[in-house]
Amino acid sequence: MNGARSLLQGLVAAGVDTCFMNPGTSEMHFVAALDDVPAMRGVLGLFEGVVTGAADGYGRIAGRPAAALLHLGPGLGNGIANLHNARRAHTPVVTIVGDHATYHKAFDAPLESDIDSLARPVSGWLRHPASPASLAVDAAAAVEAASGPPGTVATLIVPADISWSDVVGDGSADGAPAGTGAPRPVEGAGRWKRDGAPAGDAVDGGTVDEIAKILRSGEPAALLVGGRATCAEGLFAAAAVSQATGAKLLCETFPANLERGAGVPAVERLAYLAEMATAQLEGLRHLILVDAKSPVSFFAYPGKPSDLVPEGCGVRTLATGADDVVGALSGLQESVGGSNAPTGGTEGRRPEPPAGPLTAQAVAAALGAALPEGAIVSDEGNTAGLFVSGETAHAPRHNWLCLTGGAIGQGLPVATGAALAAPDRPVVALEADGSAMYTLQALWTQAREGLDVTTIVFDNGSYAILELELSRVGAGASGERARAMLDLDRPRLDFVSLAQGMGVPAARVTTAEEMTAQLAGAFAEDGPHVIQAVLGKGLF
């Protein structure tokens, strides 16, 4: 048995059964080993950003890591943006970067580069396997590190000769027990659970009681939930605390995986625009963080504060990502005397299917009217997608996956990975036209794997978010040459043609009625679909 096969077996033994990949020569033994380890499913992406983003989407839904196999430094480079998003989402991901053979590195061959330097900014854990025999152990360690809590990107940099050489011994000489044992049961994606990951450390009762006391004081307070607190169980506990104490319930701006819709407590998300977030936080004396960071402005703007916490507001942490977040919320619920019966679930209702010319609002209403129960929504709709959250708030229960790290090009790959993690659930990708073009190759993987993903492209012919930002940063009255850099209208992108080129059926819609009809068709039929929603140009 060679190292590559041992690595694959080690991953499977640790519960990883899906490997997204865009391999090259240095990873060929890993690819060849797929035939020896049938429990591992290989999923090909045509670009590394698809591979890493899909692993992110998979991990968010499955609650356990997929592997992402990348080719040397440049292959890792192409995957960095979505690994950045995964790191921000605390998604468990095991990245495997193939490297030149150990003895080959000294020759500075064309693809040689400093992989460590590229990997560190996006990796919470990094290891260089020492020998073929250590790979099974290294795989187990990577999965453990990736799983957290908090989840993170764990990276193995595997030289080709360590992949192709025979395993001698069982790896225990390398300082850890062999990572053998029966495969962990593959739990699939629980319909509402992310049940793969360990719960984390219990939060001490003193902290819980102290925060309970603050909340019972009657002073203006808010709970800010994020991370693993945005599962239904966490939201129910948080809603009960809110109900019992009058504390406001807020959610971080871009949660990694928010459960919402009918039956789940609604939670107000902090706005992206600092001006709006400031208004949401105004007057607070206490802000309680629950697996969320203290709110800061996404970007700096001249003359505006970066820290959004109002003056005179104290910030306390109930639980970090390393803690048993849901347990801490339950403890707080008990401590404040909150109801034990799940309360505060959102009432179920749908908007009327819209009529007339297509607007961003009409797209949102059409989706709200049609969103299937159990859907997973990957949201990279940016400005044009602004109304979707409101119009789907009362739709049947679903999950919402956001752009956690701000690195554009996440939406389609995350949708792809989510669909593989939950093959029985419909997936919706909300894409802005600009964002869609970063990792559009994900559509091909969706077609190849027959994934049930419906992509709505909000086509406003521009980087509308940047039109907004251009004025927000005080860059002055923008001229024609500046505006041309934010303009996607010359030529206008034809997403029907682009999707069909990758084997995905697609349609272009210009009225609300067409939107409704296309959504119905896409949800009724298995496999991927793209709907190009043609809107007016620019911002709203």
Added chain:
Amino acid sequence: MNGARSLLQGLVAAGVDTCFMNPGTSEMHFVAALDDVPAMRGVLGLFEGVVTGAADGYGRIAGRPAAALLHLGPGLGNGIANLHNARRAHTPVVTIVGDHATYHKAFDAPLESDIDSLARPVSGWLRHPASPASLAVDAAAAVEAASGPPGTVATLIVPADISWSDVVGDGSADGAPAGTGAPRPVEGAGRWKRDGAPAGDAVDGGTVDEIAKILRSGEPAALLVGGRATCAEGLFAAAAVSQATGAKLLCETFPANLERGAGVPAVERLAYLAEMATAQLEGLRHLILVDAKSPVSFFAYPGKPSDLVPEGCGVRTLATGADDVVGALSGLQESVGGSNAPTGGTEGRRPEPPAGPLTAQAVAAALGAALPEGAIVSDEGNTAGLFVSGETAHAPRHNWLCLTGGAIGQGLPVATGAALAAPDRPVVALEADGSAMYTLQALWTQAREGLDVTTIVFDNGSYAILELELSRVGAGASGERARAMLDLDRPRLDFVSLAQGMGVPAARVTTAEEMTAQLAGAFAEDGPHVIQAVLGKGLF
């Protein structure tokens, strides 16, 4: 005047008049300044790999840097693969990475990451501007560093507040003179010259004479030319040396910019496959490097040597990339008594236009029959493109730009940048179907800018190079699950549809006659074209 405008002016003053960009919020002041500095042309790419690859192509043809504007760490990440190729090509490129405002970094906002760690592996030079006033100086220093020789990637990491704040003073307080002065004349792309870059240090006469003595000894010897030695002037001198001494004339495997065709001395390129390169080098006693690295295997293969220099062969360096490479070759020519009259130019002739079913050979012959004089060929045709070099060897004089760093996804962006550097010259991009999908967004920039690029996609429905490598690395008889990871056939990519989706006219051809007709049409008409050459599946 704010820092962003000063930076733009500084770049223009140093001779940089083209900025490829995919900006975000932190770069908005830079974008706004385009209207104040009309000498700077902004060119939008829909993905950062297009931006950096286009800057590489521009620099290879213009001989002076373009700028590449990127958004924070993830934007840089997306551009790393093609910066890696540019670094390997010794192309002058000025990379500008926008960062969060200095005071905002402490807040660890979602897009915060370790930009330095990402930038270092692909940057020969890196600077953090200290103030708005220093930006003009920093721009001049970056252009100087990028220009070399040897050329390199020079990176400026520019915080948003340094961009938006007013310039106070002239930057000399930051330790260098202000980078003002009249703009350097913009020379455009000389038809056969890369005349922007400084020549480099003179090689000392002792080295030249010593190498001349070796070559005159009559022992089997070869000149291995690369880098700036592959311009026509260098090749004429090298050919004269070869003719006078009997030394073999070889070229590195993937030259950044090789002049070839009728009238230019032909040079045998070292093969990509180590087995073939070993045969080319067999029996040599002396290998003379001229701005080239000593030959090594691209990848390591079990049981095969990494170093391809035969045993008993001495390796000497005539000139490195820092030296006056062409001057050194001319000196050597003189020292060995080589003819001063340009000799050894390739005879001009074309293959007959092919007939019958389309094969990789027929595509190559059709191109050889039609390649316009003065063409620039960006070659990422990989396995299916193997025959093109031979069939175009006697075509009218042209330039050939190779995949220097092995990071796939270079071809279309490099073609895009080359076309902007030389608007009067036809550009041909040779693309493999797999490779084309990494940075296909380049087609949109070609359409927007009306660039005269003809792209031939060799469609064999697979990562054929990896089918070859899978057996070469000794990964054994590959099974069905392994082969599926190298297969692009489910679904087959429709490049006509993909190109049209980005506004580029396209055609699908299945016979040699159609190929000839489509090439004639594409060369006769301005603007971009894509020709999907449908071949049999897999390797040849």
